[in-house]
Amino acid sequence: MYQQVVGYWDTPSHRLLRVRYQLLGGLAFALGIPLLLRMASVPEVLSNSNHQITIAAAAIAHIMGYVLYRRLGTFPGVAAAGAILPTFALTYGLVFVIIFFFRFDYSRLQAGGSFLLSVAWYFGLGLVTSRMEPIRLAVVPGGDVAQVTSIGGVTWRTLASPMTPAGRIQGVVADLRADLSGVWERFIADCALSGTPVYHTKQIMESLTGRVAIDHLSENTLGSLNPNQAYLTIKHALDWLAAGIVLVLLSPLFLVVAILIRLESPGPAVFRQQRMGYHGKVVTIYKFRTMRMATDETGDARQRAMTVDRDPRVTSLGRFLRRTRIDELPQILNILRGEMSWIGPRPEALPLSRWYEEKLPFYRYRHVVRPGITGWAQINQGHVAHVEDVRKKLQFDFYYIKNFSPWLDIVICLGTVRTILGGFGAK
CATH class of the missing domain: 3.40.50 (Rossmann fold)
Known part of the structure; x- marks a missing residue:
């Protein structure tokens, strides 16, 4: 029996799945074809220093792209085909921005051809291997x-x-x-x-x-779920830097949105709400107002904090802002204040958070990382309010904490773009 297992792993189909065959084949395909086409008209092109620099840079970008692509593929919910183009665009873009910054001469034909053929190679490889080897x-x-x-x-x-x-x-x-x-x-x-x-x-x-089941403490010791402290510090610095840049660039958009909100319905353009934040501290978060101002504040605060499907309180402009997630952008101020991150578990309204803590074990542990504008639960589940849905959301949050890394954050960034384009989870 065991010989048959070994024999299976040595079949041609499995050899195609091995790293060295995929990577070496990709390098030969993406770098070799543009080089051969160029050599057909200029045989001595390989002796040019700018072409040598381009080939070396393209090889580095290709290897970086493949490593990142493979790393992203370890997370559930990541469509391999959907990750190929942005992954290689990121690595090729980074490498050739560095080349441009140092003013090195390079071949645009080789660079552009290598990028397009890298994407084509892994798209084709993905199609072939998915048919040859379903899970x-x-x-x-x-x-x-x-x-x-x-x-x-x-x-x-x-x-x-x-x-x-x-x-x-x-x-x-x-x-x-x-x-x-x-x-x-x-x-x-x-x-x-x-x-x-x-x-x-x-x-x-x-x-x-993509979820971590939390039922018994013995099954999930909190020590095994502690996030990487080094990355926590680096991520906080990157969050702050990105928030400062985005705030400057999007200030005109903020002004236009604020004016439109005031014109559509009376009340402030920015909505403030107390939510449970980092390390269980209460923070005031900022959002563009998407609902009509309440005339009656009586009743259950928890019910008022919930947003239901087709909520009549949401304005026409508010529905657009929610679907595109533009309403979340004022939370950039919370990021600059160190209260939030771009990516992390969503902070819940105070009445809801306290209710969930009573109903769900280990709920407070989600506050071990900074809450985020977007997160793993948001791209996989969307907006929820009921306890059973929140229990599932908590499992997504714990998966994020357990696998806390830049790789998972990249996956969430890609998923957020898809979510914004499709309007998934908005209410």
Whole structure:
């Protein structure tokens, strides 16, 4: 059985999935074709220093793009095809901005051709490999595996016995906390030794759903969910710098939006609300007002803080501002004050936050990072208010905290653009 597993990983289809084949093939395709086309008319072009600089720069940009593309692909909800163009545009743009800054001569044909062919190579590779190797995972019976196999988008194969040939699989899933027999434990160990990845059920569920289930403290020690402190500091500095630049650039837009809000309905252009913020401290956040001013403040404060579908309080302009997320932009002031970040769990209104704390275990732990204008839960779930929906949102928030990194922030940035264009989650 184990020879068959090894044999599967050595098949031509799997060789196509290996890093060295993808990367070397991409470099040869993206750099070689423009070079050959240029050499057809100017054979001595390779001896030119500007062309040598361009090839070296394109190779660096291609490798950086591939590494970033592979890294982003480890997060669920990231469509590989949708990440290719922005990823390589970022790395090629960065490298050639540096070249332009230092005033190096370079070949525009080689640079532009390499970029376009890099994108084309990985688009084509993605199409081929997705058809050749859909996700297939073998499941070891025993323990809590039923909820794993209910997840769609994966071909699950429950093994009848340790001697069952695994065939074409990308990994083995098992509940490693279950009381498995010695035979199954040896099977799992042998799979790992043969090079077949072995995943714990909890690990694979987080990977496929993008959520961290928080039910018992023993299952999720808070130490394992502490965010990376070094990146927390760097991210705060970058947030502050970006907020200052955006505030200067968008000041005219802010003024126009404020005037339109005042013209449409009476009341201030900017809405202020107390929300639960970083480290559980109460902060005042700023948004463009999208609702008509309330004439009656009596009643349940928690109900007033909720926004329902087709909420009659939302103005016509307010619906546009909500769909495009322009209403969130005044929170740049909160970022400059160190109270928020561009990316993080959304801060909740004070009445809602206190209600959720009573209903949901570990809810307060989401305040361990700065709240954000956008976040992992926002691009995956959108706006929610009911307890069960908030429980799922909390699982998204904990996934973000557990995987707190620049890579996940890049994924959220790409997802936010998609969300703004599609209006997902707006109310």
